[in-house]
Amino acid sequence: MMHFLNWFRQTLVITRFSILTIPQRLGASVTAIFGIAGVVAVMIGVLSIAQGFRKTMMTAGDPDTVIVMRSGADSELTSILSKEETRIVADAPGILRVNGQPAASAELFVSVDLPKRSTGTDANVPIRGVGPAAFRIRQAVKIRVGRRFIPGRNEVIVGCASEGEFAGLGLGEQLNVNGDKWTIVGIFSSEGGLSESEIWTDTVSLQAAYQRQTSFQSVFVKLQSPESYQIFKNALTSDPRLNVKIVRETDYYAEQSRMLTNLITKLGSIVAVLMGIGAVFGALNTMYSAVSSRTREIATLRALGFGASPVIVSVLLESLVLALVGGAIGGGVAYYLFDGYRAATINWQTFSQVAFAFAVTPELLVQGAIYAIVIGFFGGLFPAIRSSRMQIAAALREL
Amino acid sequence: MSAAENGREVLVRVKGVGKVYRRGSEDIHVLRDLDLEVRAGDFLALMGPSGSGKSTLLNLLGGLDRPTEGILTVGGDSIADLTPRELAAWRARHIGFVFQLYNLLPTLTAIANVELPLLLTPLSKSERRSHSEAALKMVGLGHRLKHYPRQLSGGEQQRVGIARAIVADPTILLCDEPTGDLDRKSGDEILSLLQELNRAQGKTIIMVTHDPHASHRAGRTIYLNKGQISDTMPE
Ligand SMILES: Nc1ncnc2c1ncn2[C@@H]1O[C@H](COP(=O)(O)OP(=O)(O)OP(=O)(O)O)[C@@H](O)[C@H]1O
Ligand SMILES: [Mg+2]
Numbered sequence: 001m002m003h004f005l006n007w008f009r010q011t012l013v014i015t016r017f018s019i020l021t022i023p024q025r026l027g028a029s030v031t032a033i034f035g036i037a038g039v040v041a042v043m044i045g046v047l048s049i050a051q052g053f054r055k056t057m058m059t060a061g062d063p064d065t066v067i068v069m070r071s072g073a074d075s076e077l078t079s080i081l082s083k084e085e086t087r088i089v090a091d092a093p094g095i096l097r098v099n100g101q102p103a104a105s106a107e108l109f110v111s112v113d114l115p116k117r118s119t120g121t122d123a124n125v126p127i128r129g130v131g132p133a134a135f136r137i138r139q140a141v142k143i144r145v146g147r148r149f150i151p152g153r154n155e156v157i158v159g160c161a162s163e164g165e166f167a168g169l170g171l172g173e174q175l176n177v178n179g180d181k182w183t184i185v186g187i188f189s190s191e192g193g194l195s196e197s198e199i200w201t202d203t204v205s206l207q208a209a210y211q212r213q214t215s216f217q218s219v220f221v222k223l224q225s226p227e228s229y230q231i232f233k234n235a236l237t238s239d240p241r242l243n244v245k246i247v248r249e250t251d252y253y254a255e256q257s258r259m260l261t262n263l264i265t266k267l268g269s270i271v272a273v274l275m276g277i278g279a280v281f282g283a284l285n286t287m288y289s290a291v292s293s294r295t296r297e298i299a300t301l302r303a304l305g306f307g308a309s310p311v312i313v314s315v316l317l318e319s320l321v322l323a324l325v326g327g328a329i330g331g332g333v334a335y336y337l338f339d340g341y342r343a344a345t346i347n348w349q350t351f352s353q354v355a356f357a358f359a360v361t362p363e364l365l366v367q368g369a370i371y372a373i374v375i376g377f378f379g380g381l382f383p384a385i386r387s388s389r390m391q392i393a394a395a396l397r398e399l
Numbered sequence: 400m401s402a403a404e405n406g407r408e409v410l411v412r413v414k415g416v417g418k419v420y421r422r423g424s425e426d427i428h429v430l431r432d433l434d435l436e437v438r439a440g441d442f443l444a445l446m447g448p449s450g451s452g453k454s455t456l457l458n459l460l461g462g463l464d465r466p467t468e469g470i471l472t473v474g475g476d477s478i479a480d481l482t483p484r485e486l487a488a489w490r491a492r493h494i495g496f497v498f499q500l501y502n503l504l505p506t507l508t509a510i511a512n513v514e515l516p517l518l519l520t521p522l523s524k525s526e527r528r529s530h531s532e533a534a535l536k537m538v539g540l541g542h543r544l545k546h547y548p549r550q551l552s553g554g555e556q557q558r559v560g561i562a563r564a565i566v567a568d569p570t571i572l573l574c575d576e577p578t579g580d581l582d583r584k585s586g587d588e589i590l591s592l593l594q595e596l597n598r599a600q601g602k603t604i605i606m607v608t609h610d611p612h613a614s615h616r617a618g619r620t621i622y623l624n625k626g627q628i629s630d631t632m633p634e
Binding site: 296303305308391 | 455461
């Protein structure tokens with residue numbers, strides 16, 4: 001115990017001395033700090049894109065909402081269902097019923113080209129034709145301004161994310177739907193969910209506009225409870241008239257987000273690692289010069305009987321302190337710059353735009369701090385080892 | 400050998416010590432087959448031309464470096480047999496160093512500098528404080544406890560250096576040109592202080608110096624030349 005206390009005290013003295021001399025090496029220390037801050041900021045920034053996208057896709061789904069598509073289709077775009085099939089689905093057990101009406105919405109999903117506000121170039125915006133039950137199924141959807149569309153009158157409502165992202169989607173403006181002018185009568189939000197990137201109208205009008213007759217792509221269904229899922233699924237899969245697949249909405253969107261979040265995370269990690277290597281060399285350089293600038297003091301302490309390992313630990317601690325300061329700055333900058341930053345990207349499964357906000361989550365900040373610590377550790381390790389191996393007699397000669 | 404010396408135990412025993420430095424492919428024999436005995440209570444001046452190996456010998460005696468060959472014992476401990484960790488602890492216990500350029504830590508006050516060696520002992524905080532204060536008073540700096548090195552004159556800094564060297568009551572004081580960077584007056588004061596420590600407290604002191612004036616203050620002067628010790632000045 002005495003041994004450890006003694007060792008601890010030595011480490012404390014040397015570390016205190018090192019930290020107190022940082023102002024004399026301010027330039028190099030600040031350079032290392034900002035190198036690490038930059039890496040952490042970029043890493044958190046890039047990963048916050050993935051986090052934000054995932055968050056949007058996750059909240060897009062409801063656990064008691066189920067999507068029915070043709071079996072073999074991996075998204076609504078590639079699915080097709082007949083009117084007869086959607087009826088059978090709506091009659092299945094397990095579905096929530098209000099006043100005898102099943103909470104099932106047979107839907108059509110197409111897209112129109114619209115110019116982006118930011119660049120002026122055209123991009124796909126999804127238009128969803130929904131049934132009367134759609135608002136009961138997606139309770140997050142709220143009209144913010146204007147009103148709901150009236151079926152059969154060529155009216156649409158626009159998700160608030162799309163409105164911000166694209167030109168010509170303001171309340172009262174006309175939307176060109178396959179050659180016809182439709183009126184925008186409302187703007188809606190859905191608690192940050194995916195529908196905010198969509199335009200909604202009634203299925204029948206949309207079928208007419210796109211000559212789809214009575215074909216649909218999906219049926220959105222609200223179950224009595226998340227536990228009704230199995231009953232509902234069994235009923236549909238055992239029905240010989242149907243050839244459909246049943247996906248929970250949460251799983252559907254999680255699956256759609258996986259590819260993009262994985263890609264962004266991978267890219268972000270590669271960038272972070274490359275920059276991190278640079279920052280390690282920056283920290284190495286700083287710590288080598290920090291150590292050599294106090295060679296004589298360390299040698300003096302060693303001559304007085306201080307051990308080698310307290311020297312190692314103190315150099316590492318100094319490096320870690322610099323790294324943590326850098327990490328904190330980087331995290332702060334990333335949070336300030338990126339958190340809530342709104343952006344849009346392609347949902348690669350449906351090739352339509354998804355608007356989302358960068359999310360600098362607490363987990364990302366912790367990840368940034370850990371990364372800073374790793375950089376600081378490797379930046380300090382070799383200088384620490386070198387300084388502990390010094391020849392005391394030779395080091396004392398250095399002025 | 401005087402009668403006074405005969406009565407005291409031999410503290411330092413150097414037998415057949417050689418020290419070889421490698422510089423590139425070349426071997427530099429700094430010390431060769433060197434013998435030396437220092438008795439407890441000696442005040443020894445070590446002189447010799449620049450590059451003759453005085454500092455090298457002092458560093459060997461202080462356990463900062465290891466001899467290439469030969470036996471080196473201090474108070475019965477054979478230094479060459481100690482592990483690095485043991486050697487550090489041994490230095491803390493037995494050796495007090497006084498450096499030509501004082502080697503104080505610039506960010507610590509005088510008293511904190513003096514306290515450093517005590518951090519390696521089991522003494523409590525208040526004991527460390529009172530010991531450090533006593534040491535600074537002994538070197539005549541009782542009124543400079545809270546001063547930083549840059550606020551002290553060279554002579555005062557060297558007094559702090561001496562206080563730091565004696566605070567843990569080491570067996571031997573090793574001084575490498577302690578007055579080499581001081582003017583005559585400050586240097587004299589430092590030498591008087593060392594003399595006082597030797598006479599009043601019986602401290603064993605080995606002091607490297609270039610200054611014949613300084614060597615007169617020591618009880619005995621030896622000369623290092625061509626890697627060997629002699630009791631007379633080489634021509
Ligand atoms: N670590 C080392 N590596 C190589 N050569 C060394 C080393 N240390 C000392 N020397 C050489 O050993 C010789 C003796 O050096 P030392 O410092 O002991 O001499 P000195 O007598 O103290 O000289 P001075 O009076 O100038 O202080 C010198 O030639 C020096 O260059
Ligand atoms: Mg010398």
